[in-house]
Amino acid sequence: MNNATILAADRTTHLKIAAISLVSSIVVSVIAVTGHTAPTEGMRVASDASAPAIKAGRPYLMSRSETNVIR
Numbered sequence: 001m002n003n004a005t006i007l008a009a010d011r012t013t014h015l016k017i018a019a020i021s022l023v024s025s026i027v028v029s030v031i032a033v034t035g036h037t038a039p040t041e042g043m044r045v046a047s048d049a050s051a052p053a054i055k056a057g058r059p060y061l062m063s064r065s066e067t068n069v070i071r
Contacts, residue, residue, distance in 0.1 A: 002008045 003013045
């Protein structure tokens, strides 16, 4: 039984690795879901605009030439 490399590992070693990764991903997911706090009634959403919305104007092309014209 040579479990030093992932290619030479036997079936039970592969199952152990898969089980540990599954359990750890479930633990991380549970921590993320329970750690999320929903806004309470006293909290307001910070999307109130204090100024009117700015509309985009017509597009225009700007160009600048750095070459000197010799006449």
